[in-house]
Amino acid sequence: MGLVTPELGTFIWMLLAFGIVLLILAKYAWKPILNALKEREQSIEDALSSAEHAKEEMATLQAGNEKILQEARKEREAMLKEAKEMGENVVREAKQKATIEADKIIESARLNIESEKSAALNEIKAQVALLSIEIAEKILRQQFTDDQQQKDYFKKLMDEVKLN
Known part of the structure; x- marks a missing residue:
């Protein structure tokens, strides 16, 4: 039973060995272990603060992205509005040009019709004059069977024409 209940000499040697091991550990091992633990704790704190900082930056970037998206939407809407206005202007101008061109064609046709009407009337007048003659x-x-009567009547007509 000597191992379960040590004697006083064994207890002192065990206590002395434990004290030496404790001094050696305190002098050489605990400082590096404690420093390693402190470094580890500091690195964990740095990682947490870095993560918090990254989270804040993400929130800032997300807000910036949302602002950029809103600006892009506004710009897109403005561009669509401008394109629509330009399209309406093009249609309006095309209608105006078509109206002006149609008016020109109608006026030209009217002038052509009037000139052809005038020419036709002149031709009809000429034909009527010829037919009348x-x-x-x-x-x-038939009335003047005699040549002398024709010559006298012709002279009379020529005198009247010269007077008019």
Whole structure:
């Protein structure tokens, strides 16, 4: 039973060995272990603060991204509005040009119709005059069978024409 209940001499040697081991550990091992633990604790604190800082930066970036997205949406809306206005302007200008061109074509057609009408009227007048002369000639030939009567009547007409 000597191992379970040590004697006083063994107890002193055990206590002395324990004290030496404790001094050696205190002098050489605990400081590096405690320093390592402090470094580890500090690195964990740094990592946590870095994570917190990264979280804050992410929130800032996210807010910045949201602001950029809103600006992009506004710009897109402005561009769409501008494109729509430009399209409406192009359509309006095309309608105005088409109206002006149609008016020009109508005016040109009206002038052509009037000139052709005038030409047709002149031609009809000329034909009527010719027909009238032919009819008058036939009537006069029948009335004046004598050449002398025709010459006298012709002279009379020539005198009237010169007076007018």
